[in-house]
Amino acid sequence: MAARCGYTAKGMIYITIGWLSMMAVLGMGGSNGGSSEAIGELASQPFGGVLITLLAIGLFGYTAWRLVQAIFDAEQKGRDWKGILTRLGYVLSGLIYAGIAINCVELLLHSGGSSGSTSSHTREVMSHPGGIVAIFLVGLGFLGVGLRQIWRGWHHSYEKNWHLNEMTRTQRLIAANVSRVGLTARGIVFMIIALFLCLSAIHTNPDNARGLGGALRAVAEQPFGPWLLGLVSIGLMAYGCYCLVNARFRNVNA
Structure with a gap:
């Protein structure tokens, strides 16, 4: 539950x-x-x-x-x-x-x-010994998670955790497509966050770090930003729907 x-x-x-x-x-x-x-x-x-x-x-x-x-x-x-x-x-x-x-x-x-903002948290971590390395490693972690999200979306690896026998064919088709779009969008956003975190560590500037909101603003600032942001927005809503599919059909036996 x-x-x-x-x-x-x-x-x-x-x-x-x-x-x-x-x-x-x-x-x-x-x-x-x-x-x-x-x-x-x-x-x-x-x-x-x-x-x-x-x-x-x-x-x-x-x-x-x-x-x-x-x-x-x-x-x-x-x-x-x-x-x-x-x-x-x-x-x-x-x-x-x-x-x-x-x-x-x-x-x-x-x-x-x-x-607190992502930059303020980053500044706090950087103030400690080894903090810059830690931020860089966190950035690499976000990069890895982002790539894995995209991989999972396109290889449907999440389906092994679902009770597929409880889903109709139509539900499976809709859930698979929504999940693919959602995981891909979230993976892209995580990779953007990773980029800013790594740049923050490389340049020793915590103000370069951005969280989810900062990543979305970065997308909006690009050429054709509104169109790109619109696609990412749809993707994030799709990821939310993927979470709702998990809430209903995922195997959560401990």
Whole structure:
């Protein structure tokens, strides 16, 4: 149950991020932001407090599921170097979404709800011994995750985790195409984030670092930016739908 609630919450965040970016492209308001902006938008809706409460619960559930995957090797990744790296990735993912959940709680408690910018976090890490190397390695990590997301999207490797017998042929076709688009878009965005993190480390300038919102703004600044951002926005909404498919059909047995 915690995992399914978590995938639902994650899906809603990405759908909201994609929707806000699309609205910005169409000149209908919106913004090119990340999770904080998406949470703020949800909070501004009728019954926003209830939405944010449910979102926080779901994200804490997702964190718990990631930790179960990592600690108990729920998906049998093994203990070789590849399996260990994958399980460490689960831990990192869980911590990231725990941070977003805490941001939701802070917003509910009217204590700001801001987790700080990517550049400020980068500056903090760089201030410690070995921090520059750590940022560069994190950038390489994002690059690896981005490439893997694209690989998974085009090779349908995610389907082995689904209860395909519970899906109709039409559902399988729609889910496969939505997942391919969504994973590819998220992979591209992660690779952009990786580029900025690595440049930040190379130039010892934390202001170069960008998170999801910064990556979307970078896309918008390119030639044909609105068209590119529109495609990425659709892709992020598709990734949100992929998360919702996971919430319904994914095998989450621990």
